[in-house]
Amino acid sequence: MKTKKTEKIAKLPRAVLKLRQADPYYKQEVERYEHPLPSRAYLLQILTEKGAPMFPEELVALFSIQPYEADFFSRRINAMVREGEVMINRKGAICIADKLDLIKGRVHGHADGFGFVVPDDGSADLFIGPKEMHKVLHRDRVMVREIGVDRRGRREGKIVEVLEHVNTRLVGRLFAERGVRFIRPEEKRIAQEILVSPEDGLDAEPGQVVSVELLTQPSKYGQAIGRIVEVLGNYADPGMEIEIALRKHDLPHVFSAEAEAQAGKTPQEVRKKDWKTPEGLKREDLRDMPLVTIDGETARDFDDAVYAERSGKGWRLVVAIADVSHYVRPKDALDQTGYERGNSVYFPRRVIPMLPEALSNGICSLNPAVERCCMVCDMQVDAKGEVRQYRFYPAVMLSKARYTYNEVWEILQDPKGPAAKKRKGLVADLQTLYDLFHVLLKARGKRGAIDFDTLETQMVFNEAGKIDRIVPVTRNDAHRLIEECMLAANVCAADFLGSHDHTALYRIHEGPTERKLENLRRFLNERGLSLGGGDEPHAKDYAGLMAQVKERPDAGLLQTMLLRSMQQAVYSPERAGHFGLAYEAYTHFTSPIRRYPDLLVHRSIKAVLCGTAYKPGKWEEIGAHCSQTERRADEATRDVQSWLKCYYMLDRIGEVFEGVVSAVTSFGLFVTLDGLFVEGLLHISELGTDYFQYNEASHTLRGERSGKTYGLTDRITIKVARVDLETSKIDFVLIEQRPEQQLEQADAGKRHPRRKAGPVPVPVPVPVPVSVSVSVPATQVAEVETKEAKPAKRARKPAASPAVEVKPAAKPAKRKAGGEIAKAPAVANPGKPARKTATQAKPASTADKSAPPAEPVLAKSSKAKSAPVQAPALMPKRPAQVAALFLPKPGQTLPEAPPAPAKRPRKPAAKALEGAVPAATVADKPAGKSAGKAKPAAKPAKAAVAAKPKPTAKATPAPKAKAAATAPVASKTRSKPKS
DSSP states (O other), X not given: OOOHHHHHHHTSOHHHHHHHHTOTTHHHHXXXXXXXXXXXXXXXXXXXXXXXXXXXXXXXXXXXXXXXXHHHHHHHHHHHHHTTSEEEOTTSOEEEGGGGTXXXXXXXXXXXXXXXXXXXXXOOOXXXXXXXXXXXXXXXXXXXXXXXXXTTSOXXXXXXXXXXXXXXXEEEEEEEETTEEEEEESOTTOOSOEEEOSSSSOOOOTTOEEEEEEEEOOOSSOOOEEEEEEEEXXXXXXXXXXXXXXXXXXXXXXXXXXXXHHHHHSOSSOOGGGGBOTTSOBOEEETTSOOEEEEOTTOOOOOEEEEEEEEXXXXXXXXXXXXXXXXXXXXXXXXXXXXXXXXXXEEXXXXXXXXXXXXXXXXXXXXXXXXXXXXXXXXXXXXXXXXXXXXXXXXXXEBOEEEEHHHHXXXXXXXXXXXXXXXXXXXXXXXXXXXXXXXXXHHHXXXXXXXXXXXXXXXXXXXXXXXXXXXXXXXXXXXXXXXHHHHHHHHHHHHHHHHTTOOOOEEEBOOOOHHHHHHHHHHHHHTXXXXXXXXXXXXXXXXXXXXXXXXXXXXXXXXXXXXXXXXXXXEESSOOOBTTTTBSSOOOOSOTTXXXXXXXXXXXXHHHHHTOOOOOSOHHHHHHHHHHHHHHHHHXXXXXXXXXXXXXXXXXXXXXXXXXXXXXXXXXXXXXXXXXXXXXXXEGGGGOSSOEEEETTTTEEEETTTOOEEETTXXXXXXXXXXXXXXXXXXXXXXXXXXXXXXXXXXXXXXSOOOOOOOEEOOOOOOOSXXXXXXXXXXXXXXXXXXXXXXXXXXXXXXXXXXXXXXXXXXXOOBOTTSSBTXXXXXXXXTSOOOSOOOOOOXXXXXXXXXXXXXXXXXXXXXXXXXXXXXXXXXXXXXXXXXXXXXXXXXXXXXXXXXXXXXXXXXXXXXXXXXXXXXXXOOSSOHHHXXXXXXXXXXXXXXXXXXXXXXXXXXXXXXXXXXXXXXXXXXXXXXXXOO
16 A cells, blocks of 8 residues: 555656656655655766756756655755755855865864864865954854965965854943943954844943844844844853853753753652662663772762772672663653763863763762662673683662772871771772782783873862962872772673673774874983884883883973873774773773763663663764763863963963973963962063974974074963963963073174274264264273274275264253353364364363263254264164164155254354263364364263164354354154053
8 A cells, every 4th residue: 555655756757757756865864754856976976977056946856856845955955065065156056165165173272363273174274364253253164275385385265155153142241432332252263253133132341241132143244143142240250160061061950941951850868669670671780899989078979989898819809880771762852951961061160061960969879878780890800910701781789888088098108097997998909909909909000001290280269268378189099999880880781781792882092193202212212222123113112111211300201292192082983992091992981970871871781781772863863962062171271260260370470480391382481380289371572582393293482583492391480471361361471581692692792892992983974864863871981981992094085974962861950041061162163164173072181171071962964964973882783774764754744954054153153073072172273274083082981872873954054162062953853662
């Protein structure tokens, strides 16, 4: 008898029906859908055979799409567009994306406005400029076309199509400017501001933290617009950092009404019918077994209990895990919640559980002295620490004690101490566990597992909710004891599922990539070390190298480099093994309360025990989702910790600390402070005026000129310069002597050896139209004046030079009521006009001893030519490039010079040597007769500044000599900018 679906298909024309049946996935379409349509692969095949874009109407006519199929066919085409398989051009035609040389990927934004597209095919990222990034937000999926390379050699792309706008809600601070309200997102990788719609939104004050729902997404010509749907409060409110992190990273933190209702109906004690699992398995009775839990002091969810006893020459190890799968069934509300969250998130002072507290802290938690359902891994371990046999089964247990790590360690160190007396009947069992731990530890070393010694910290808060201190968490043998027991159970679970060919999620950790391995080997070769294993090293090679360098002073650096060469662990249905732990297969079985992959493993084990198969869906997608939720939780936790540490360091701005370089980047060093365990950035600009090159292989920054190198684990002294709560960043400055200062001091003796005082000729400077006023400390001027000067050489015909005024930093000499410097001598022969004159310095023996030192002023010449510039040895020569910086800016006009006088003045202004000759020491003979001879200078020119002189317009000579000696230079002076 034909069904309704079959009848509808049969009504199609025979040619169309034959065309549809040619679809390679036709049978699957008929089985899965009420209205079977051409599959995606078949549509791509048709478009490829056509060889040109096709309009939707052509495909509708080709496959004779019926009216009741039109909506479903449109959805299929739109789904293909979203996945980047096809795109619709501006004319509305459907094009194959691969034919257009388009690349689909996900956008990763940057706080500076640009971004990158990470292609789905794993090829190199494409740089996206700020103009293109205006169309999208961080995490959006796009289609891009490669348009070339940027100035740094990176692939550059242009966004052609936005496949999916991921961001629907954002959290940020509200601002208002000129009547316009907007949000600056807390997600700094979103550089665009979100305009706030004045309608249909909640009221909030500027500065408050709000959550907005996006009404329109950004486009090429417009900004994103949103409306306020939640007001979180003020930025500095207690706990606000967690509220921001939850919304910033899209962490689900509110259980659905269905999940809350199901959790409320869950019984809080083991009932009689619970002794049989829903799959039909009968539970074993382990209530008399002395199982105990060992966790941290702040733990509230206990999902594992352990017990060990001697068995022949080996041990029996029992690991009991909370049976969450008994209460959380596939596809129910709690299961959907668990899948959505993926895992629990542990913030300082707050936990976002994967399951409601009625389960996580209640019926599923292995609390002491109460019956609980559990799944058990019962193992037989031989004297060498190898698991010879194991068995999985459901059971009912009753925990005999709830231990903390520190308590167990105290008992193991002193079995007759006060802590042991409180647990009098259980000390022997703990000692047995400890003996087994030593055997498992030896097996671990023989296996070649890598055991990195990492430092964990814990924040201790005061009553006001502020960090009181940050303390390191010391790992003792109690931590490692539980770790080894959990590893043994997880390995057995992976082996059990693999031996029964049942698909599940494995925890895989692949070895180093080719590039990372190459960088690591180069780094080790520089230190005389080598890593075995060739192109595919084993964990044993890593462990052997770690043991070899354990006693070296740079062991911490080597461990960091080894750790960074590895890849990140992920969840996958592939049995690729775990590189770090040196296991061929590994999975997560021991924490179903806080990890969704563990819950799936429990269901898979029960399915194998029942002889069936558990199929939750596409294992690859589930594994990718669980890996993503794990990374999301890590990022959110880091954000909260960074903000709290910034808040903690607000009171320490300006303080000096010792620290260790924990990371090296192309833009600076990250330094972790001793004792505080707070990390901040020492920007590359704070390392000194040098060009620092980043070496990715060795993780170092090296100065080109100074040769100073900064690398991982280097110890440096820094000062806290800035703390920014909005970006959660701490900036440091280096307070040690900068490398370029050390080099300059060393080179100063080579470039400028000690020599006798005297004027130093300087090459003709680059003319610039602005003069510079430079202050010289009075101590330097005094030092120059006390030295004996050599006689000046015959002056050549110089090029035009500007007037440079050198002002001593000391207080200038007092003037009389008339405004002139006391006892300034008059110019000799004032009635005779000056021609080509060379100013002569009066000998010190004839100088007026009663006159105070005058302010050294260089008088302007009535002509463009002047005496050669006498440069001091105090100041370095200014390069031409630097002199060019003093050129007038575009549009800047200089003051016009006064017109030249019609007649020569009777008393021309006296000329002085540039920068060093005071007005009191002028020539006593006419310039025309004294041009060929120069008397010894009374004072050397060492106090002058070696700044490049700049030509100025002609100036009218002063009518009187005294006025010329004291009048300021009539030229524009560039003042020093305010810092």
